[in-house]
Amino acid sequence: MGQDAQELVKILHKALEAAQQEKRASSAYLAAAEDKDRLELVRHKVRQIAELGRRVEALEQERESLVHTASLREQQVQELQQHVQLLMDKNQAKQQVICKLSEKVTQDFTRPPDQPLSTADRDFLSQQERMEHLKDDMEAYRTQNRFLNSEIHQVTKIWRKVAEKEKALLTKCAYLQARNCQVESKYLAGLRRLQEAAGLEAGECSELLRELIQEALQWEASEAAADGSCVELGPVSEYDEYGFLAVPDYEVEDLKLLARIQVLEVRSHHLLALDAVERPLRERWAALGQLAPSAELKQLLRAGVPREHRPRVWRWLVHLRVQHLHTPSCYQELLRRGQACEHPAARQIELDLNRTFPNNKHFTCPTSSFPDKLRRVLLAFSWQNPAIGYCQGLNRLAAVALLVLEEEESAFWCLVAIVETILPADYYSKTLTASQVDQRVLQDLLSEKLPRLMAHLGQHRIDLSLVTFNWFLVVFADSLISDILLRVWDAFLYEGTKVVFRYALAIFKYNEEEILRLQDSLEIYQYLRFFTKTICNSRKLMHIAFSDMNPFPMKQLRQLRATHRERLEAELRELEQLKAEYLERRASRGRAVTEGCASEDDGDGDA
Structure with a gap:
């Protein structure tokens, strides 16, 4: 209580001094004759307050520094206490060993010298001694383990810092x-x-x-070659x-x-996209878990599937398309059928194998297994769909599926999904009716979305279908670099042919200014022959396809297809009619010539 009273007296003294100073300052302020003097007194007080504020800040910083130092000291004290505790534990263990050894020595001394130790006693003492040694070693290892754990913790912290820096x-x-x-x-x-x-x-x-x-x-x-150590x-x-x-x-x-x-x-x-785009995209795919149709999945597929997830995602997308057609042993049965009887399309398939992706090592290397896999997939499909059998272009579709999925059967069902469920029914028929319809639909969409470009191409009489027909037939397999091609397929397998139209329009939009600068039809055709391979920015192309080309309703696409199919079928009927009339006229002329020759022969016979 005496110390508390002294502290209270000190506080009261300080309060009294502060009150006296305040009283003196107030008296001086009241005693000032002019406002100028009073203003000076106020300014002096403000300066004093500022000075006191700075002193308070300095003292606060000093206090924080002392608190930090105290915490460090406390940590050091705790570490030292732990160290001391470890030493004490070890010392206690050793003391116990010493006590036991002392007891053993005492027993040995107190035993009569003529009393020999029995075998059981010797074994027991030997085991006892070994146990004591093992206990001592165990305590030593425990102590060492605690020190090692501390070292590992420090090394882990250092490793994390190094990893972040790396x-x-x-x-x-x-x-x-x-x-x-x-x-x-x-x-x-x-x-x-x-x-x-x-x-x-x-x-x-x-x-x-x-x-x-x-x-x-x-x-x-x-x-x-000079720098083999580059990252x-x-x-x-x-x-x-x-x-x-x-x-x-x-x-x-x-x-x-x-x-x-x-x-x-x-x-x-x-x-440039590695950290900003690719790594977050991989993290989103890794966190996605079970696949299910959703708006989020649609956006992720448009952005592109990382390589490590693509085979799993494509198998799921294909299964969605062909689950009503899929039977477990179907592919093997088709292969057996192909071995028993040669399909009429087998020769054409064999010719096209050597023309499949000549710039890909998996189809050009003599020791690669991919050509044999592709042959079996195409033959199985020719038996699966006798209405089509085989059509040029199917080899590239199946090849892309093989490169991603690697398994023959998975690639076969992927080909079935594209030809029989995603693309219109007669896309690969002998007349390629649906393919021709889509080319006309594309012309309409280009005129709507890119009128300047279409006017320029029309001025030079450029037939775009000479370039774009193959885009649709093989879903860009020959046209785009592989990174962009597979991103297109990621969305195509989920959303369907609308994606092909979107990317076809986006490709022309991406290169519109370059095409508009060309003023010669030969130059334009030469540029269109390879210009898709010059597209390098997949993010920019994707943004054009799915943002700049909106709105793009499927209803509009269906209406355009129906309109152009009706016109095309009418044109085909008219051509068939003209062909029939021509053949009829030709047959009539043939009959007339034949009859004329016969009458002349008869006349010669009479003579």
Whole structure:
């Protein structure tokens, strides 16, 4: 109580001093003759308050520092206490061992010297001694284990910091590599523009351009060979993950530079999207769990399925389409039927096997099993659907399915799902009626969505169906780079042919300005022959297809198809009628000629 009273007295003294100072300040303020003096007193008080505020802040910082130091000291004390406790435990264990040993020694001394130890006693003492040693070792190991656990905890913390730092460095490295790809791409594009401007001119300038282009094309290979330790953050190998050539092998020499520019742009987009888009997308797919039709799944499929999830997702999508057709032993029965009897389409299938994806190592390598798998899938389908049998283009559809699903039977059912449930019934018939209808529907949609482009193509009398017919027949299998192609198929297997129309329109929108700059029909046709392979930004193309091309109701697509089918069938009937009339006239002329010849023969006979 005496100490509490002293503290109370000190507090009262401080309060009294503060009151006296306040009283003196108030007296001085009241005694001031002028407002100027009073204002000066107020300013002085404000300065004092500010100074006191700063002192309070400094004291607060000092207090926080002392609190932090105290917490550190407390942690150190706790660690030391734990250490002391460990030592005490070990010491206690040793003391127990010493006591037991002392008891044993005492017993040995007190035993009469002429009394020998029995065998049981010796065994018992030996086991007792071993047990004591084992207990001592066990306590030592426990103590050591506690120290090791502490060390592991510290090492884990260090490892986490290093992992975070490594992740940050990898992100920075990816960004720098992407920037490097962009700069190199611009450099190569500049060389290409200079090459086009130089034309057929000969001389030192053209020779220098050829040397620079040759050096640029060989640059990356020599750089990779010189630096084998670089971090691979992008698709830098000769082939991509599905076996397609990373750099397209264009036949025209002038386009090899364009191919190198293209692969640099693809890698740049891949690296820049790695952290911002691809990794979050993978996390969303990993967290999705059981697949079920939903708006979220639709958006995820449009964004693209990561490679590690794609086989599982495609099998589920195919099952949704063919579950009413699927029977467990159907594929094996079709194969047995094919072995027993040769299908009429077998020869055409054999010819098309060698023409399937010549830029993919899985179909060009002599030791690959993919051509044999593809042959069996196509033969099984020809028996499954005798109305079609085999049509050129089915080999590419089945090949894409094989590259993703790898299993023959899964690829077979994927082909069945596309031909028999997604695309219209007579898409691959002898007349290709539904395919022709879709080309006319595409023309209408292009005129609606891209009128400037269609006016430009109409001015130069460009028939787009020469280019786009194959897009629809094989769902872009020959046209787009594999990364974009498989993203298109992700959405196509779920939403159907509407996706093909969306991407066809998006491809033209993506390259609209380039096409509008061309002013010669031959140039336009040459550009349209390969321009889809120059599309590198899958995110941009996807945004155009599913955002810029809205609205895109399925009802409109059905109406357009019905209208154009009616017109096409009328045209086909008219052609059949003209053909029949022509054959009738030809037959009539043949009969007339025959009768004339017969009458002349009769006259000769009479003579």
